Amino acid sequence: MRDDGHINSAEIIAIGTEMLLGDLVDTNSAWLSQRLAMLGVSLYRHTTVGDNRARIVAAMREATSRSDLVLTTGGLGPTSDDITNECLGEVAGRKMVEYPEARKHVDEMFRRFGRKPTPSNYKQALFPEGTELIPNPRGTAMGAMLEVEGTLFATFPGVPVEMRGMFEETVEPLVRERSDGSIISRTLWFSGIGESALAEQVQEFLDASDPTVAPLAGQGKVRLRITARAATPEEAAGKIEPVADEILSRLGDYFFGEDNETLESAVGRLLREKGVTLALAESCTGGLLAKRLTDAPGSSAYFVEGLITYSNEAKERLVNVPHETLVEHGTVSGPVAEAMAEGVRKAAGSDYGLSVTGVAGPDGGTEDKPVGLVFVGLADAEGARAERLDLTAWAKSREAIRERSANRAFDILRQRLEGKEGF
Amino acid sequence: MRDDGHINSAEIIAIGTEMLLGDLVDTNSAWLSQRLAMLGVSLYRHTTVGDNRARIVAAMREATSRSDLVLTTGGLGPTSDDITNECLGEVAGRKMVEYPEARKHVDEMFRRFGRKPTPSNYKQALFPEGTELIPNPRGTAMGAMLEVEGTLFATFPGVPVEMRGMFEETVEPLVRERSDGSIISRTLWFSGIGESALAEQVQEFLDASDPTVAPLAGQGKVRLRITARAATPEEAAGKIEPVADEILSRLGDYFFGEDNETLESAVGRLLREKGVTLALAESCTGGLLAKRLTDAPGSSAYFVEGLITYSNEAKERLVNVPHETLVEHGTVSGPVAEAMAEGVRKAAGSDYGLSVTGVAGPDGGTEDKPVGLVFVGLADAEGARAERLDLTAWAKSREAIRERSANRAFDILRQRLEGKEGF
Numbered sequence: 056m057r058d059d060g061h062i063n064s065a066e067i068i069a070i071g072t073e074m075l076l077g078d079l080v081d082t083n084s085a086w087l088s089q090r091l092a093m094l095g096v097s098l099y100r101h102t103t104v105g106d107n108r109a110r111i112v113a114a115m116r117e118a119t120s121r122s123d124l125v126l127t128t129g130g131l132g133p134t135s136d137d138i139t140n141e142c143l144g145e146v147a148g149r150k151m152v153e154y155p156e157a158r159k160h161v162d163e164m165f166r167r168f169g170r171k172p173t174p175s176n177y178k179q180a181l182f183p184e185g186t187e188l189i190p191n192p193r194g195t196a197m198g199a200m201l202e203v204e205g206t207l208f209a210t211f212p213g214v215p216v217e218m219r220g221m222f223e224e225t226v227e228p229l230v231r232e233r234s235d236g237s238i239i240s241r242t243l244w245f246s247g248i249g250e251s252a253l254a255e256q257v258q259e260f261l262d263a264s265d266p267t268v269a270p271l272a273g274q275g276k277v278r279l280r281i282t283a284r285a286a287t288p289e290e291a292a293g294k295i296e297p298v299a300d301e302i303l304s305r306l307g308d309y310f311f312g313e314d315n316e317t318l319e320s321a322v323g324r325l326l327r328e329k330g331v332t333l334a335l336a337e338s339c340t341g342g343l344l345a346k347r348l349t350d351a352p353g354s355s356a357y358f359v360e361g362l363i364t365y366s367n368e369a370k371e372r373l374v375n376v377p378h379e380t381l382v383e384h385g386t387v388s389g390p391v392a393e394a395m396a397e398g399v400r401k402a403a404g405s406d407y408g409l410s411v412t413g414v415a416g417p418d419g420g421t422e423d424k425p426v427g428l429v430f431v432g433l434a435d436a437e438g439a440r441a442e443r444l445d446l447t448a449w450a451k452s453r454e455a456i457r458e459r460s461a462n463r464a465f466d467i468l469r470q471r472l473e474g475k476e477g478f
Numbered sequence: 479m480r481d482d483g484h485i486n487s488a489e490i491i492a493i494g495t496e497m498l499l500g501d502l503v504d505t506n507s508a509w510l511s512q513r514l515a516m517l518g519v520s521l522y523r524h525t526t527v528g529d530n531r532a533r534i535v536a537a538m539r540e541a542t543s544r545s546d547l548v549l550t551t552g553g554l555g556p557t558s559d560d561i562t563n564e565c566l567g568e569v570a571g572r573k574m575v576e577y578p579e580a581r582k583h584v585d586e587m588f589r590r591f592g593r594k595p596t597p598s599n600y601k602q603a604l605f606p607e608g609t610e611l612i613p614n615p616r617g618t619a620m621g622a623m624l625e626v627e628g629t630l631f632a633t634f635p636g637v638p639v640e641m642r643g644m645f646e647e648t649v650e651p652l653v654r655e656r657s658d659g660s661i662i663s664r665t666l667w668f669s670g671i672g673e674s675a676l677a678e679q680v681q682e683f684l685d686a687s688d689p690t691v692a693p694l695a696g697q698g699k700v701r702l703r704i705t706a707r708a709a710t711p712e713e714a715a716g717k718i719e720p721v722a723d724e725i726l727s728r729l730g731d732y733f734f735g736e737d738n739e740t741l742e743s744a745v746g747r748l749l750r751e752k753g754v755t756l757a758l759a760e761s762c763t764g765g766l767l768a769k770r771l772t773d774a775p776g777s778s779a780y781f782v783e784g785l786i787t788y789s790n791e792a793k794e795r796l797v798n799v800p801h802e803t804l805v806e807h808g809t810v811s812g813p814v815a816e817a818m819a820e821g822v823r824k825a826a827g828s829d830y831g832l833s834v835t836g837v838a839g840p841d842g843g844t845e846d847k848p849v850g851l852v853f854v855g856l857a858d859a860e861g862a863r864a865e866r867l868d869l870t871a872w873a874k875s876r877e878a879i880r881e882r883s884a885n886r887a888f889d890i891l892r893q894r895l896e897g898k899e900g901f
Binding site: 069073074075076077078079080081082084085086087088089090091092098099100101102103104105110114117240242249250251252254255261262269270271272273280282335337340341342343344345346348349350352353354355358359360361362363364365366369373403415416417418445447448449451452453454455 | 492494495496497498499500501502503504505507508509510511512513514515521522523524525526527528529533537540555556557558559587590591592593595596598599615616637639643692694703758760763764765766767768769771772773775776777778781782783784785786787788789792796826838839840841876877
């Protein structure tokens with residue numbers, strides 16, 4: 056913290072051996088990071104350490120020299136390995152004292168649960184002398200706020216719902232008051248273009264620093280995150296807008312949505328806007344498209360049905376793929392993908408039919424039909440077409456082949472719904 | 479690393495501004511942590527820093543003084559903010575040189591994708607002089623292994639499927655050779671019993687320290703991880719065995735598998751062992767059961783087909799649910815779940831039919847049929863039965879309702895296949 060008491064930089068220390076053993080994924084740090092970004096506080100580091108006094112104290116000491124604000128999660132429970140507040144006391148050079156307000160809180164919470172506290176529960180009433188308590192209406196563990204050499208520490212329990220409430224109700228208002236300005240981000244999502252090809256078209260923005268533009272790629276999708284800092288959220292958004300507009304004017308054909316949009320939510324939105332319906336026939340994706348499409352609430356408005364035709368017999372019976380087509384071209388072929396898309400569209404009476412057939416592996420590949428060969432079919436009132444995907448580069452990952460097949464299938468349908476000739 | 483070259487301590491540095499902004503949850507560190515624990519390597523710290531040269535270099539320098547092994551994830555891409563290997567070069571005091579083998583790899587991967595590399599892609603062929611390359615058969619970014627002042631660094635891309643393969647194929651064998659002793663874990667998975675009820679039956683093991691037994695619960699499943707440390711893997715396994723045997727003798731009815739077993743893989747294994755087949759009819763889970771069942775390679779041996787009957791019309795047409803049953807009992811009802819299970823079993827000609835119908839929310843609930851009310855149906859040659867699930871406690875999470883419904887459906891089938899009367 057600078058002398059004026061402003062909070063402009065922060066870091067997070069997650070405390071718990073279970074994270075170092077890989078038994079628990081730390082989602083608290085991501086949540087706190089988002090909140091700090093919105094408050095305009097720059098976050099420089101996440102650190103995770105185990106329930107070990109020397110290592111917790113070392114991590115706290117290092118952070119003191121670097122950041123205005125240090126948030127810790129975990130280690131506020133009643134057991135002997137919960138030592139976060141004791142470590143904070145050691146770093147601050149303050150002795151631990153019992154806070155009557157915290158003792159009363161433990162009693163009250165236990166009464167609410169209908170249980171009796173044991174002596175160890177009152178450990179949760181001990182804090183370094185001079186601490187300001189952070190109320191926790193959802194659990195027994197109150198948090199501590201304490202300044203150490205100009206750095207403000209705030210300790211939170213590891214239980215996400217308790218930590219989030221305490222941050223929002225007590226710490227966030229304080230940080231908002233003391234931070235300079237806001238950081239705002241907008242994320243643009245693209246599909247059908249590789250990360251480096253995309254980067255080359257917008258290189259000058261990637262090299263710029265206000266706003267910053269950062270690419271991230273995975274499973275056939277690329278996103279660009281545009282981030283600006285300004286005195287107010289409105290001013291930051293105003294810096295982002297012209298950059299986003301220019302990027303979209305260059306890459307609009309590949310753009311499918313903003314922020315939390317996914318390919319399937321973009322497809323769902325377009326189907327709903329147009330008042331049209333979709334049916335799915337899946338082979339190697341085995342329900343993945345249907346699962347993703349129905350992750351969104353309200354999908355029954357446009358999703359009629361999905362048929363997982365794993366066997367050839369099911370392809371003939373359920374979606375009327377002609378026996379001769381299967382024999383002549385093989386299960387994994389363009390004509391079968393077309394017939395599946397058209398068959399499910401007719402059977403379901405939907406506007407669109409989308410299909411996937413392929414070899415997801417790791418077994419079942421042949422020289423002619425290797426693992427990673429996939430066909431996507433799309434049918435509408437105009438007829439059916441199929442696209443061949445070569446995913447042989449991911450032959451060692453069944454998951455990657457299935458995810459990428461689903462992404463491409465959704466993207467083909469998205470382009471058709473947007474009136475683009477994607478394929 | 480000590481002078482004898484042994485690797486006994488490690489830390490992980492995750493690199494990427496997206497994690498500090500909370501846009502991405504770091505799951506790589508948890509995965510690597512689990513692997514290191516199994517190898518007997520003590521992990522002291524996870525650190526996350528952004529794509530910032532000074533901060534990456536600082537984190538690497540700090541780690542050098544603490545740990546035998548440092549694993550980094552992220553920052554190996556072709557764009558200008560991908561600087562992990564350059565930072566490693568700075569820490570090691572080595573200049574960056576092009577590795578012809580890595581350049582060839584970039585060319586080969588691009589040829590496989592059917593695209594042309596741009597000049598920026600060849601950045602992925604630059605490594606600190608003296609680096610040993612980590613092959614990456616799944617992507618363009620090879621990793622670097624380099625010793626700095628007795629600490630071994632290994633850099634990995636952030637894409638989980640690439641990082642995991644590279645760790646398993648190259649780094650893990652090396653660490654196994656150089657680590658002292660072994661930590662061995664066995665995980666026992668249970669379903670159909672709550673965490674605290676389970677914990678009460680094995681409390682003395684949870685309180686013990688060699689081996690340790692740790693419970694972890696989620697989405698209707700509970701696991702117990704038994705961990706022992708010893709000079710050899712055999713000795714560690716020998717400590718675990720009597721504890722596992724005693725736990726299973728008390729809780730065997732709820733046990734469904736070990737280690738990486740899932741409910742769906744347990745079901746797949748049992749179906750295969752018995753040489754019987756399954757068909758699915760899903761409503762609110764929308765393909766989730768089929769997707770999970772077909773995550774396993776070779777599932778076509780026992781999975782015949784899946785029908786996602788989202789609409790009532792599809793329930794009548796595809797799985798012959800009588801119109802009167804739908805009208806009389808409603809879509810979300812035991813009789814409809816039974817009719818769906820029986821209908822899909824008959825249509826597919828399979829030995830078993832499994833069905834789910836429910837209100838996954840967040841909308842669509844009524845007083846009679848609230849969000850979280852779900853019915854699971856199971857049909858075999860003896861007839862069909864349905865179970866009512868009350869998941870109203872998770873009414874705010876569509877995902878939790880769908881996951882828990884799928885878990886219970888698989889568990890009901892598992893118990894039937896094991897000859898237990900689960901329902």
